[in-house]
Amino acid sequence: MLDFILWFFANIAMSFWNVIYAVTHPGLWLDWSNGEALMRFIYHGASAEMFFVVLTTFLIVTGIGIWKNAFMWGCVRVLEGFANGVGRFFAWAGLIMVLQQIVIVFMQRVFAASQISLGFGSSLSLDVSWWSEELKLYNAMVVALCCTYTFVQRGHVRVDLVYSAVSFRTKRVIDMAGSLLFMMPAAILIWLYAWYFMWRHLITPKVSASDSLELLMRKASIIRWNVETVGFSPNGFNGYFLFKVLMVAFTAMVFLQAVAFFYRSYLEWKEGPESEGKYLDRDTLGAGEEAYEGTH
Template identity: 30%
Template sequence: MLRVADFIDALNRGLALVLRWFAIAMVLIQFGIVIGRYVFGVNSIWVQESVLYLHGALFMLAGGYTLLVDRHVRVDIFYAKVSGAARRRIDIAGHVLLLLPAMAALGWWSWPSVRNAWKILEGPISVGGIEAVFLLKSLIPAFCLLIALQSIAILLRLLAGKTRA
């Protein structure tokens, strides 16, 4: 059980190592857009959309890592004031009753849109933009999968009586 959890953790950690470069790329591209527009009077919809694509990929694909390192949003009305055993029960209930069903629902309801986007290879958002909206929409099920996998890894550790990796 713990080997599976370790594999999922490694997957999300490895993905995070790649995705952190997306933030730097976004800053550099946006800087280039500003310089191009205001200094040279040059503008490109394709380049502007590349920032949107990088932003979407960064935040959607880093969700599993965020869950892994416990930096997600937590409503801790009760959580902060209870014992370790109660926190463990709250975590298990949260993953089983809230997080996993929410990811299943989001994946289920977004799938027709993603499937149709791939079927027609959905084109750019704007004229002259990146011709890969189907890739952008594919981030939704990828997000659901990465969050669900990380949730399962955390559940495996909780059920084994371990704390986070």
């Protein structure tokens, strides 16, 4: 137990040095023309060192926020604003998906065309099956990038066993516990899998979470880009690596929203019922919105 405590605090202390060293030596991990730099970036993206950097940052920001509640409210507004901004933008992918599907149906059934061209002059011409399979990408964008937006908007389904029957501050304690014990650990676990899953479809030789930094440095001499471009059909959509990128983006946004939700729950617990929904930027249907409550 003592060894674990010493290891834990040693890594917390080292996280400051790791950040300073990374910032002052960007070429060691940002120069992707160098195989070793790329391998360092991949390794540290899901390493214990990265975990302790994130943990230390969270602890410092939380400590400052407990001391200065206005600072913590600022963090909440920035993180929730980020989730809302990304979600509201990529929600338009749903409309694009519908319009594209209409065009595909017309081109196939009415004009009997085998290709669809997009653009003026030098246009992009691809098989109809490519455009049809690409619709999955729009759906993935809505799911991955609008998830935290929906959470901020209180649009997720809550399985309620005791929540509605307890007091306001007890609810906030439940929310804080949910953020720390479920949202954050789940996001970290998914990140560990999604990070290497993404890179295995972008480069060769393959990398995995079990690879040590020394092994990755040895692989760096033969590394090359090998972006996944194989579709499920001969002329079908060939950008499936984008789905892996979306998984990583989704996980990062869920973690950030878990932090924002923890901060909001703490502040509402501390300030009382009058602070419920403070600074919350929720979409509204305008006057008479309450008539639609629970119908969408």
